[in-house]
Amino acid sequence: MSPALSKLVLGILLSASASAQDFGSTRGEDSFSYVQPLDTVILGPYGHVPPVYPSPNTTGAGGWEDAMAKAKHFVSQLTLEEKADIVTGTPGPCVGNIVAIPRLNFNGLCLQDGPLAIRVADYASVFAAGVSAASSWDREILYQRGRAMGEEFRAKGAHVALGPVAGPLGRSAYSGRNWEGFAADPYLTGVAMEETITGYQDAGVQATAKHFIGNEQETQRNPTADPNGTVTDVLQESVSANIDDRTMHELYLWPFANAVRAKAASFMCSYNRLNGSYACENSKALNGLLKEELGFQGYVMSDWGGTHSGLASIESGLDMDMPGGIGLYGMAFDAGSFFGGNITAAVNNGSLATSRLDDMITRIMTPYYWLGQDKDFPSVDPSGADLNTFSPRSTWLRQFNLTGPSSRDVRGNHGELIRRHGAAATILLKNEKNALPLRAPKSIAVFGNDAGDDTQGFYNQDDFEYGTLSVGGGSGTGRLTYLVSPLAAINARAAKDNTLVQQWLNNTLITTTNITDLWIPAAPDACLVFLKTWAEEGLDRESLDPDWEGNKVVDSVANDCNNTIVITHSSGINVLPWADHPNVTAILAAHYPGQESGNSIVDILYGDVNPSGHLPYTIAYNASDYNAPPTTAVKTTGKYDWQSWFDEKLEIDYRYFDAHNLSVRYEFGYGLSYTTFELNNIEIERLVDNISSKPEAQKIEPGGNPVLWDIMYNVTIEVTNTGDVSGSAVPQLYVSFPDSAPAGTPPRQLRGFDKVHLEPGDTQIVSFELARRDISFWDIVNQDWLIPEGEFTFHVGFSSRNLKTSIKATPVSI
Numbered sequence: 001m002s003p004a005l006s007k008l009v010l011g012i013l014l015s016a017s018a019s020a021q022d023f024g025s026t027r028g029e030d031s032f033s034y035v036q037p038l039d040t041v042i043l044g045p046y047g048h049v050p051p052v053y054p055s056p057n058t059t060g061a062g063g064w065e066d067a068m069a070k071a072k073h074f075v076s077q078l079t080l081e082e083k084a085d086i087v088t089g090t091p092g093p094c095v096g097n098i099v100a101i102p103r104l105n106f107n108g109l110c111l112q113d114g115p116l117a118i119r120v121a122d123y124a125s126v127f128a129a130g131v132s133a134a135s136s137w138d139r140e141i142l143y144q145r146g147r148a149m150g151e152e153f154r155a156k157g158a159h160v161a162l163g164p165v166a167g168p169l170g171r172s173a174y175s176g177r178n179w180e181g182f183a184a185d186p187y188l189t190g191v192a193m194e195e196t197i198t199g200y201q202d203a204g205v206q207a208t209a210k211h212f213i214g215n216e217q218e219t220q221r222n223p224t225a226d227p228n229g230t231v232t233d234v235l236q237e238s239v240s241a242n243i244d245d246r247t248m249h250e251l252y253l254w255p256f257a258n259a260v261r262a263k264a265a266s267f268m269c270s271y272n273r274l275n276g277s278y279a280c281e282n283s284k285a286l287n288g289l290l291k292e293e294l295g296f297q298g299y300v301m302s303d304w305g306g307t308h309s310g311l312a313s314i315e316s317g318l319d320m321d322m323p324g325g326i327g328l329y330g331m332a333f334d335a336g337s338f339f340g341g342n343i344t345a346a347v348n349n350g351s352l353a354t355s356r357l358d359d360m361i362t363r364i365m366t367p368y369y370w371l372g373q374d375k376d377f378p379s380v381d382p383s384g385a386d387l388n389t390f391s392p393r394s395t396w397l398r399q400f401n402l403t404g405p406s407s408r409d410v411r412g413n414h415g416e417l418i419r420r421h422g423a424a425a426t427i428l429l430k431n432e433k434n435a436l437p438l439r440a441p442k443s444i445a446v447f448g449n450d451a452g453d454d455t456q457g458f459y460n461q462d463d464f465e466y467g468t469l470s471v472g473g474g475s476g477t478g479r480l481t482y483l484v485s486p487l488a489a490i491n492a493r494a495a496k497d498n499t500l501v502q503q504w505l506n507n508t509l510i511t512t513t514n515i516t517d518l519w520i521p522a523a524p525d526a527c528l529v530f531l532k533t534w535a536e537e538g539l540d541r542e543s544l545d546p547d548w549e550g551n552k553v554v555d556s557v558a559n560d561c562n563n564t565i566v567i568t569h570s571s572g573i574n575v576l577p578w579a580d581h582p583n584v585t586a587i588l589a590a591h592y593p594g595q596e597s598g599n600s601i602v603d604i605l606y607g608d609v610n611p612s613g614h615l616p617y618t619i620a621y622n623a624s625d626y627n628a629p630p631t632t633a634v635k636t637t638g639k640y641d642w643q644s645w646f647d648e649k650l651e652i653d654y655r656y657f658d659a660h661n662l663s664v665r666y667e668f669g670y671g672l673s674y675t676t677f678e679l680n681n682i683e684i685e686r687l688v689d690n691i692s693s694k695p696e697a698q699k700i701e702p703g704g705n706p707v708l709w710d711i712m713y714n715v716t717i718e719v720t721n722t723g724d725v726s727g728s729a730v731p732q733l734y735v736s737f738p739d740s741a742p743a744g745t746p747p748r749q750l751r752g753f754d755k756v757h758l759e760p761g762d763t764q765i766v767s768f769e770l771a772r773r774d775i776s777f778w779d780i781v782n783q784d785w786l787i788p789e790g791e792f793t794f795h796v797g798f799s800s801r802n803l804k805t806s807i808k809a810t811p812v813s814i
Helices: 003-016 065-076 080-086 130-135 139-155 186-202 245-252 254-261 283-293 311-315 341-348 354-370 382-387 414-425 486-497 507-512 550-558 597-605 654-659
Strands: 096-098 109-112 206-212 234-236 240-242 266-269 299-302 427-431 443-447 500-504 526-533 564-570 584-589 643-645 677-686 711-721 727-729 732-736 749-753 756-758 763-771 777-779 784-786 792-797 803-809
Touching: 065 354, 080 341, 080 354, 130 139, 130 186, 130 414, 139 186, 139 414, 186 206, 186 245, 186 254, 186 749, 206 254, 206 283, 245 254, 245 777, 266 283, 299 354, 311 354, 341 354, 414 597, 443 486, 486 500, 486 526, 486 597, 507 550, 526 550, 550 564, 564 597, 584 597, 677 792, 677 803, 711 727, 711 756, 711 792, 711 803, 732 763, 749 763, 756 763, 763 792
Parallel strands: 206 266, 240 643, 266 299, 443 500, 443 526, 526 564, 564 584
Antiparallel strands: 096 109, 427 584, 677 711, 711 763, 727 756, 732 749, 732 792, 777 784, 792 803
16 A cells, blocks of 8 residues: 555544544544554554543552542542532633632642743743753753742742643744753653653642643644634644654653653643544543553643543543633633533433542642642732733633732742853854953944844733844743843943943844944944744744844844854744854854843853853754654645644654764754863663563553663763863763664664763763663564663764764673
């Protein structure tokens, strides 16, 4: 069967498998690939498997046993109507709300966006975006950021933080929400998820790992509504992310396993369909992968408006419907709910077992008790209700008692933390002619509409022309209370150095004017060009170029200024056609650094902080070099015609470029410093005497089979600062699997990193611990992680292509 025909056949099967849309109707069949390659089976590479029922009950495994006992006691006291309330969102002061039950001293749950700030709030901090945090390659920073955000959520009365993000992972360079997540690599993203979740929950706030799963584009993430129909009538369903079994496990599920291991309280299922079934009613994903295979003990909530059925979703593993209304985009609260009153009706008519409903509530309440949220938890800040445009007071269907202090200032000293994190995440891509750091220059010229103060307010959701870009748009944004622009920070530093600063912030003027006509009185010592690239929820990027004619701005300046330094504030990948221009002496990628943006970049520009950021993705020479673009259109009008085929399988980002030996401009993991480092004396220690290919079957704990997390090897390397200034190195470990690994295994995969600060001349030993999972592949026949036979190569270097040394080992004894 030809690939085209096999996809056509599968498309028909997927269409037929759509889940039922209401209580009491027939369950849909989930599609998931546990099948052989295309030429051996008629269904093609994505296949079909039976659904996974029933939804597993929580056991409290992993240290939640005492909290689960409290949760079960709570459940035993609820009426049926109260049970329906606990699993169904309702309009209220927060983005998501579970109503209180005063007779049981339960004050309800407040769920708030988002992954970089508590969004619906005043007097709160705006932290660096996920892509910036990942660019630091620093576990401590990832934890600190999560802990500080958790402190602010809790102080504002939010029980649940809707973050962090591992979906999108970064399959496509164009995805509009890549910046909310971390890196185009499962290992780095997994570490970021684990550290961030631990930080949130150490502060007493529930973390929500999202968006589960396959949410790799924004285009057609929601159904196309029928303008002539009811609120649930659609012309075309959401895009279906069609992912094979091995790719699911080794890429997209990988960081979510870290999230479960970190005891994330909740998961948010995504808008898209997954191999034909909506992600929030895909029983293979929710029951099979998440609750059974990974041993997830918390609750699954829908993305806002991501629920498309009642009983089908509940039996498939969905525990909480958010925000509670049926509307396609979560906005039509008055349209009723698939849950709510339908829950009570389903229990009464026998179509929903009370035991399933009780487990849903037990899962919701267990992390509530585990984190001590039943004791002395702050009340919801009333000011948030006034800022909440998602569910303003006029939409509230229930009473909320907002009696606590209003407009609490929860920022503390987090500005200092954000400044330090922003600098640590800034990536030095180019530095020639000793352009940086700046040393009290006599004159500076600042160019670009990204340099100055924002002209359209601190809570803007549009791609504004004038003002620096510190955060993207959508539910993942933050409400700034202040913003230090680059120009303001540069002027403050220039005043100390008696430096003349000139500025041109209109990109149109810059690109249409002879720059030499602007100098006062002569060419400046340095020309700083600030570029920006906007991205937001709901839209995928149309270009990988900087916005507002940014490339032309660089060319216009660099053609006449022989010391042009370019700084980008971007959601992610930009191709940089001017990178080799001889007058472009330095390039800094700063992404979205949050409220201290200008101070962070000035700390780097003047050498107060030595740059140590590294790329969490690959920068190619051309936009056309990237594979796996989003599906942006279909030529047919069938209801189920939006299909996105993940045919690239494991080959995303650096894995793709390496597999095809393609040249890139700046590789994954790349980043320069103002000093130099060397690596020496690599060693490997085997920590387990007899390593079997297949892991021993043990009782599932949060994160899956605990054997997968057992440490098999320890690789050590000496890192030395060979330069004349202090700095932080980021040694990285990449693993090459033996030839016996299945076809499609990437040439190299990140499996370790560390960030170490070294004074000039100092040496430190860095260790990389390798777990069984790190040296295994997912075998679709055995349905297990297997270590392939043969010789592994462990490479250590400073990027995916700057590998300095290697060592070999053969784990499995034949």
